[in-house]
Amino acid sequence: MGGNAVDASGLSDASEFMNIAKDDVLAFPQMIHRDYPPTVIAAMTSVVKPFVCKSLEINNTVLRVFSHRLGLPEGSLEALHTRDQQSGSEARLIRVPAMPGKALADRPTIGAHSDFGSLSFLHNILGGLQVILPGETEWKYVKPIPAHTICNVGDALSIFSGGILKSAVHRVVPPPGAQAEHERWSLVFFTRLNNTQVLHALVKDSPIIAEAVKQYPEEKFNTGSTAAEWFSRRVKYRRLSNRVGPESWAASRGMEHDPGAK
Numbered sequence: 309m310g311g312n313a314v315d316a317s318g319l320s321d322a323s324e325f326m327n328i329a330k331d332d333v334l335a336f337p338q339m340i341h342r343d344y345p346p347t348v349i350a351a352m353t354s355v356v357k358p359f360v361c362k363s364l365e366i367n368n369t370v371l372r373v374f375s376h377r378l379g380l381p382e383g384s385l386e387a388l389h390t391r392d393q394q395s396g397s398e399a400r401l402i403r404v405p406a407m408p409g410k411a412l413a414d415r416p417t418i419g420a421h422s423d424f425g426s427l428s429f430l431h432n433i434l435g436g437l438q439v440i441l442p443g444e445t446e447w448k449y450v451k452p453i454p455a456h457t458i459c460n461v462g463d464a465l466s467i468f469s470g471g472i473l474k475s476a477v478h479r480v481v482p483p484p485g486a487q488a489e490h491e492r493w494s495l496v497f498f499t500r501l502n503n504t505q506v507l508h509a510l511v512k513d514s515p516i517i518a519e520a521v522k523q524y525p526e527e528k529f530n531t532g533s534t535a536a537e538w539f540s541r542r543v544k545y546r547r548l549s550n551r552v553g554p555e556s557w558a559a560s561r562g563m564e565h566d567p568g569a570k
């Protein structure tokens with residue numbers, strides 16, 4: 309609890325995370341990155357692995373559609389996210405305690421951010437997720453719909469597509485109204501690209517993307533970072549144990565379209 313900043317002032321979050329790496333799940337019973345508590349190990353084959361495999365399958369379907377619509381050669385985006393290469397892709401379970409009567413905007417339980425990777429699928433029952441749509445300045449609730457999942461585009465797809473796809477800024481606040489009486493759980497699958505992949509706009513592969521980047525400063529999509537570097541920078545500077553001041557928050561930022569948003 310309380311390990312990450314939610315804003316530039318260093319206010320701590322109020323969420324508990326359990327991250328389970330895709331590489332560990334697929335290699336199980338071998339562990340590539342880390343070990344897990346017995347409850348996770350016990351559910352690995354029956355629950356976690358089917359969830360991860362299904363999530364990867366759905367991700368590939370969406371990536372195939374995006375490749376096509378962005379004018380990229382078939383399979384381009386899927387090839388950057390292969391099952392067998394190491395990546396930061398992970399399943400995450402988030403628990404936020406009940407917070408009846410808490411002032412919403414003053415106390416985000418997860419601060420404003422864009423997701424680091426390519427696509428995120430969010431499964432939640434209670435409200436509390438809010439988004440600022442590109443070109444807008446107001447927070448809007450994203451209402452969970454039973455049997456549906458919420459899909460976020462992350463920084464990597466925003467960069468690859470030369471800004472055609474936008475990684476929307478979102479945050480989590482205590483659930484509205486009577487829902488605030490309940491503990492909030494969410495389950496997410498984050499698809500992130502192969503660790504060694506460099507993040508840049510795919511201008512050579514698509515005339516549509518080559519055209520799109522012309523409206524931005526040249527350096528905007530030339531990050532010079534591999535996926536692994538991009539990911540570890542963002543995680544590192546959000547950790548309160550690494551915080552030196554407001555500049556730490558600034559260093560944790562990605563492709564947010566409105567970095568001033570709280």
Ligand SMILES: O=C(O)CCC(=O)C(=O)O
Nearest residue numbers: 402430432437480494496
């Ligand atoms: O819990 C949620 O609804 C969103 C979580 C989230 O944005 C994240 O973990 O990146």
Ligand SMILES: [Fe+2]
Nearest residue numbers: 421422423478
């Ligand atoms: Fe997120």
